[in-house]
Amino acid sequence: MAAASGIKGEDRERAIAGWLFMSPTMLIFGVFIIVPIFFAIYFSLTDWNGISPPGEAQFIGLENYRTVLAGGGVRQADFFKALKNTTYFALGVVPAQTIISLLLAVIVNQAWLRFKGFFRTTYYFPSITSSIAISLMFLFFYQRSGLINQVLSAVSFGNWEPLAWMADPRGLIHIILEAVGVTIRTAPEFVRSEVLGLTIWDWISGPSVALMAIMFMNTWTTIGTMMVIFLAALQSVPGYVYEAAQLDGASAMRQFRSITLPLLRPTLFFVITLGLIGTYQVFDQVYVMSSGGPAKTTLTVAYLVYQNGFANSNMGMAAAIAILLFIIIFTLTMIQRRITGSEGDL
Amino acid sequence: MTTTVSDTTPVPLAVGERTWVRPLKALISYAILFLLATMFIYPFLLAISTSFKTLPEINQNSVGLIPQTFTLEGYERLFSFNVGRWTINSALVATIITVLNLFFASLAGYALARIPFPGSRLAFLGILGTMMIPGIVLIIPMFIVLKTLGLLNNYGGLIIPKVVTAFGIFLMKQFFESVPKELEEAARIDGATQFQTFFRVILPTARPALVALIIFSFQGAWNDFMHPLIVVTTNQSLYTLPLGLALLRGGMGQNLLWNSLLAGSMLTTVPMAIIFFIFQRYFIEGISYSGIKG
Numbered sequence: 001m002a003a004a005s006g007i008k009g010e011d012r013e014r015a016i017a018g019w020l021f022m023s024p025t026m027l028i029f030g031v032f033i034i035v036p037i038f039f040a041i042y043f044s045l046t047d048w049n050g051i052s053p054p055g056e057a058q059f060i061g062l063e064n065y066r067t068v069l070a071g072g073g074v075r076q077a078d079f080f081k082a083l084k085n086t087t088y089f090a091l092g093v094v095p096a097q098t099i100i101s102l103l104l105a106v107i108v109n110q111a112w113l114r115f116k117g118f119f120r121t122t123y124y125f126p127s128i129t130s131s132i133a134i135s136l137m138f139l140f141f142y143q144r145s146g147l148i149n150q151v152l153s154a155v156s157f158g159n160w161e162p163l164a165w166m167a168d169p170r171g172l173i174h175i176i177l178e179a180v181g182v183t184i185r186t187a188p189e190f191v192r193s194e195v196l197g198l199t200i201w202d203w204i205s206g207p208s209v210a211l212m213a214i215m216f217m218n219t220w221t222t223i224g225t226m227m228v229i230f231l232a233a234l235q236s237v238p239g240y241v242y243e244a245a246q247l248d249g250a251s252a253m254r255q256f257r258s259i260t261l262p263l264l265r266p267t268l269f270f271v272i273t274l275g276l277i278g279t280y281q282v283f284d285q286v287y288v289m290s291s292g293g294p295a296k297t298t299l300t301v302a303y304l305v306y307q308n309g310f311a312n313s314n315m316g317m318a319a320a321i322a323i324l325l326f327i328i329i330f331t332l333t334m335i336q337r338r339i340t341g342s343e344g345d346l
Numbered sequence: 347m348t349t350t351v352s353d354t355t356p357v358p359l360a361v362g363e364r365t366w367v368r369p370l371k372a373l374i375s376y377a378i379l380f381l382l383a384t385m386f387i388y389p390f391l392l393a394i395s396t397s398f399k400t401l402p403e404i405n406q407n408s409v410g411l412i413p414q415t416f417t418l419e420g421y422e423r424l425f426s427f428n429v430g431r432w433t434i435n436s437a438l439v440a441t442i443i444t445v446l447n448l449f450f451a452s453l454a455g456y457a458l459a460r461i462p463f464p465g466s467r468l469a470f471l472g473i474l475g476t477m478m479i480p481g482i483v484l485i486i487p488m489f490i491v492l493k494t495l496g497l498l499n500n501y502g503g504l505i506i507p508k509v510v511t512a513f514g515i516f517l518m519k520q521f522f523e524s525v526p527k528e529l530e531e532a533a534r535i536d537g538a539t540q541f542q543t544f545f546r547v548i549l550p551t552a553r554p555a556l557v558a559l560i561i562f563s564f565q566g567a568w569n570d571f572m573h574p575l576i577v578v579t580t581n582q583s584l585y586t587l588p589l590g591l592a593l594l595r596g597g598m599g600q601n602l603l604w605n606s607l608l609a610g611s612m613l614t615t616v617p618m619a620i621i622f623f624i625f626q627r628y629f630i631e632g633i634s635y636s637g638i639k640g
Contacts, residue, residue: 014540017541019465021457022458022469025454028509029473032491036484037479040484040487104379123386125386125622129615131569137611140608141389146408277480302482310489315490319486326483
């Protein structure tokens, strides 16, 4: 009996200690994450403007969602424009950052390589730098007379026509089409029909020059983090695995395909997830560099949330878009989890 | 670890590998790595140099690394806006957030790793779940909560929501799971309470994880832009450096005073750079830590 009550007392002590240790976390997470989630859902169903007392907000059901998804007006067009831009952004940045950082990690991981620490530190450095500071730096480099144009001019032996990067709304695919003689005037009729508030011609624009400038910067900033993550995973692969493969006469390419890639699968999943979540939220850079312009070609979903909530005093709409964004990110993560076939070692 | 061993022992040539392959591989590897290193270093050097140039010189040549006339004009103008105050705000807010994060994250991390209390798994999954929620999704409701609690336009609003993060808890939990159980059992036999065991026995062993957490919390808070943007709407003496800089740029419109803006960027970057170079081992370890398992 005594022993039993002793165990019971220990159980109780554990329960009290456990929850006591957790209590600051529970309080903060409850007030600043859990409650806000329910608020977000509720206010997305109202017309609250963010200024009047929240209690006075009118409940309007799914009206905000309808306006954004199927309203047929400028709000619908803006949402799908933002979604289009953000998707181009992710489609460009996620593969680029994943592939480049993986290759770099493989190169840096070679046993005989010197200056490993130097390379690792150098590539990682932008990751610890303020996004605002980096955005200002690149805004400077992207001027017509700036660093980027001068470098491109030098490597093309003066054949580069300097671009006003952040003021150029032309889409990549439009530029390519124009080069082969296809413009909105000469294109077949159907591209002028509207789908979800945008013409097909608009949908297929590709990222604008301004958006590509931000995409390049974003890739540049994130490669280091991804590389360090890949390096850690590579270093946990025992060296004898490669030595055995070498003895069997496997080429470097074969080793990469048959050993490195399969072993890196969980890490690959992790890096792509990080990339997707990051790119679908891109905000700071847009705020500082372009405010969504030129011609709304750098308008991202995250920036649209902010703009609606704080500039246009339409918190209800902003909350609805934020929830749509969450659903999009969640769905994409699930889909890519299926594709990479990972159990999700998160 | 195996890789470091082969640093000293020459790796045997693979079957069929020709003798000239190795040097060629080395040449290509170094060429790629150094070219890329230049692409990472040059922008920062150019930004530093430009912050010491005069505006006419910047207009004339925006890529030269050495200022023709060295001037502090950019910095002087920068500090004529309230930048000194913003720097102090950033340092203050980041320091408090870091200290509280250390405390709260190690408490929660320890409980989740070592105290088998009822509901611990649920609590852990809940915390993990919050990591899935993108920050941008929360800014609107966060604004509402802050407004309701009277936390707009004050230090409380800048600090309180950030004093514990899922990432920090995760990091500490991972670490505490690696501490040998015998350590705390000995303390428990000596009659120490859970809290005494945690504070006197376990926490002192956690130094590497704590240093990693200090760095990540400080970096996160120092560089944070979105949260201050939501909290500080009117009172510009509450701006943090990134917020102040972004709004300064916004206020300049088309006429950007580049030496001042880049001076501001450097002011934001250099303190982090110093911390980074002192503790870089922990940066890399921390990110690897979170990368492998979570």
